[in-house]
Amino acid sequence: MITEQHPKAVIVIFGATGDLAKRKLFPSIYRLVRNNKIGKEFAVVGVGRRPLTNEEFRHNVQESIQSSIEDSTETDEFSSHFYYHPFDVTNPSSYNELKTVLHELDNSYNTEGNRMFYLAMAPEFFGTIASNLKKEGLTDTKGWSRLVIEKPFGHDLPSAQTLNQELREVFNEDQIYRIDHYLGKEMVQNIEVIRFANAIFEPLWNNRYISNIQITSSEVLGVEDRGRYYEHSGALRDMVQNHMLQMVALLAMEPPIKLATDEIRSEKVKVLRALRPVNEENVSDYFVRGQYYSGSLFNKSVPAYREESNVDEQSMTETYVAGKVMIDNFRWAGVPFYIRTGKRLKEKSTKIVIQFKDIPMNLYYNRKEDLAPNLLVIHIQPDEGITLQLNAKKTGSGVYGKPIELDYCNNCLDGINTPEAYEKLIYDCMRGDATNFTHWDEVALSWSYVDTISHAWKKEKAELAFYRAGSAGPKEADELLERDSFHWWHVGDDLGC
Ligand SMILES: NC(=O)C1=CN([C@@H]2O[C@H](COP(=O)(O)OP(=O)(O)OC[C@H]3O[C@@H](n4cnc5c(N)ncnc54)[C@H](OP(=O)(O)O)[C@@H]3O)[C@@H](O)[C@H]2O)C=CC1
Numbered sequence: 001m002i003t004e005q006h007p008k009a010v011i012v013i014f015g016a017t018g019d020l021a022k023r024k025l026f027p028s029i030y031r032l033v034r035n036n037k038i039g040k041e042f043a044v045v046g047v048g049r050r051p052l053t054n055e056e057f058r059h060n061v062q063e064s065i066q067s068s069i070e071d072s073t074e075t076d077e078f079s080s081h082f083y084y085h086p087f088d089v090t091n092p093s094s095y096n097e098l099k100t101v102l103h104e105l106d107n108s109y110n111t112e113g114n115r116m117f118y119l120a121m122a123p124e125f126f127g128t129i130a131s132n133l134k135k136e137g138l139t140d141t142k143g144w145s146r147l148v149i150e151k152p153f154g155h156d157l158p159s160a161q162t163l164n165q166e167l168r169e170v171f172n173e174d175q176i177y178r179i180d181h182y183l184g185k186e187m188v189q190n191i192e193v194i195r196f197a198n199a200i201f202e203p204l205w206n207n208r209y210i211s212n213i214q215i216t217s218s219e220v221l222g223v224e225d226r227g228r229y230y231e232h233s234g235a236l237r238d239m240v241q242n243h244m245l246q247m248v249a250l251l252a253m254e255p256p257i258k259l260a261t262d263e264i265r266s267e268k269v270k271v272l273r274a275l276r277p278v279n280e281e282n283v284s285d286y287f288v289r290g291q292y293y294s295g296s297l298f299n300k301s302v303p304a305y306r307e308e309s310n311v312d313e314q315s316m317t318e319t320y321v322a323g324k325v326m327i328d329n330f331r332w333a334g335v336p337f338y339i340r341t342g343k344r345l346k347e348k349s350t351k352i353v354i355q356f357k358d359i360p361m362n363l364y365y366n367r368k369e370d371l372a373p374n375l376l377v378i379h380i381q382p383d384e385g386i387t388l389q390l391n392a393k394k395t396g397s398g399v400y401g402k403p404i405e406l407d408y409c410n411n412c413l414d415g416i417n418t419p420e421a422y423e424k425l426i427y428d429c430m431r432g433d434a435t436n437f438t439h440w441d442e443v444a445l446s447w448s449y450v451d452t453i454s455h456a457w458k459k460e461k462a463e464l465a466f467y468r469a470g471s472a473g474p475k476e477a478d479e480l481l482e483r484d485s486f487h488w489w490h491v492g493d494d495l496g497c
């Protein structure tokens with residue numbers, strides 16, 4: 001049930017001394033308060049093992065929100081809603097004390113027994129925390145109890161199934177909010193509106209008019225201090241299994257009968273069910289994996305992946321993936337969805353390009369040149385907007401055409417400060433709107449698609465395409481499209497913001 005504005009709750013953050021809490025969660029809660037999305041009826045309890053006092057914890061919270069502060073007089077009031085409760089989450093006896101704390105805060109902040117348990121910790125703790133919450137009665141409350149879990153949700157289908165069973169012993173599916181922060185991004189949410197609110201696109205949104213769709217998510221950062229995690233994950237599990245396949249699903253799904261959580265999720269599930277499986281024999285026809293070697297970015301030398309800390313010097317982990325995803329259904333048969341994502345690339349950019357088929361005959365364009373295709377570009381980040389590439393008459397005499405771009409920039413408009421993905425998702429969870437969280441069926445189907453690829457790669461150890469840090473990725477990713485007579489588009493670099 002979606003509740004109205006100003007939801008009330010006690011938010012328990014497990015992992016409150018960690019990186020995610022500091023960089024994303026505290027600032028997001030701050031912005032929700034500042035923007036009057038949540039009122040005074042909330043409290044946050046941080047859990048971690050470090051022995052901090054409430055004052056020290058509040059100081060950390062204040063530090064983390066520095067860049068979002070508009071009025072510094074508000075920060076003491078804001079941080080006074082934060083409490084710290086140190087314990088080791090594997091110790092069952094500590095949960096009873098937490099229960100008492102939550103009960104007191106429910107009363108002091110009039111939160112009506114509503115509780116959000118946010119697991120910002122390594123996934124091996126998820127099952128233990130959930131079962132202790134139940135055993136010690138923290139979920140027995142007169143309000144709602146919701147569990148928010150961070151990725152990774154398992155590392156393959158069997159481990160995800162085990163984790164899901166553990167969680168489902170305590171929480172129903174509709175109490176579990178699996179975060180995919182891409183679903184909180186403004187322009188990812190805009191995909192549905194662009195598609196379903198525009199008469200000019202929806203009739204063309206199929207294999208009769210679209211030749212291919214390209215989704216690129218490129219990063220400048222390397223693995224930073226996450227080598228230990230990333231070695232077992234790689235770009236396929238870290239980005240493709242979740243964010244990239246979610247974008248594919250949103251682009252390819254049928255219009256839902258209404259904008260309700262279950263309807264949208266069920267349309268996404270149908271897309272994931274229609275993904276053409278890749279197997280050991282054909283994996284190299286569909287997917288390329290790469291790893292960066294040393295190079296330079298913004299005039300600074302950067303090391304190879306194999307030289308990063310906590311990374312094996314013979315590592316075969318992919319830091320780059322390019323793939324051709326086929327959706328075998330009526331709407332999309334024959335239309336490749338090309339995806340690519342990688343670390344240490346030359347720019348930070350997430351973009352979707354929809355390339356329409358050429359018109360049947362070229363009357364206007366310079367005959368020696370290829371006709372410029374119509375492109376619809378959805379700029380996800382850092383710029384947010386839409387570009388439509390059309391053909392228009394070249395000024396002057398003659399009947400020559402030239403490609404022109406119609407740009408709309410979402411984050412250039414005065415006064416518009418796009419909310420952070422986490423800000424929106426925390427708010428959605430507090431209001432009970434699970435639309436932009438992933439349902440178990442989506443997670444399971446994505447894992448089963450990705451698992452066959454990683455099994456195939458394990459067997460064929462040799463195929464790893466190396467690319468220079470600071471480059472656009474391995475040439476093998478270009479060849480993947482060239483085989484289909486396409487190429488990656490690099491369009492509308494910025495929207496003039
Ligand atoms: N950081 C990011 O940008 C992103 C992170 N994630 C996911 O979010 C989760 C957290 O990531 P991140 O914040 O980076 O991790 P960190 O390693 O920075 O933080 C881990 C947190 O867990 C706490 N912790 C660890 N063991 C215990 C224990 N036994 N009992 C109580 N607390 C414990 C630590 O507290 P203490 O040391 O005080 O015990 C710390 O607060 C991970 O699942 C990660 O994959 C997902 C997307 C992005």
Ligand SMILES: O=C1O[C@H](COP(=O)(O)O)[C@@H](O)[C@H](O)[C@H]1O
Pocket residue numbers: 217219238239350
């Ligand atoms: O989930 C993850 O996403 C980030 C990229 O997110 P973005 O919002 O900056 O595009 C990625 O760096 C990280 O490895 C991955 O775990």
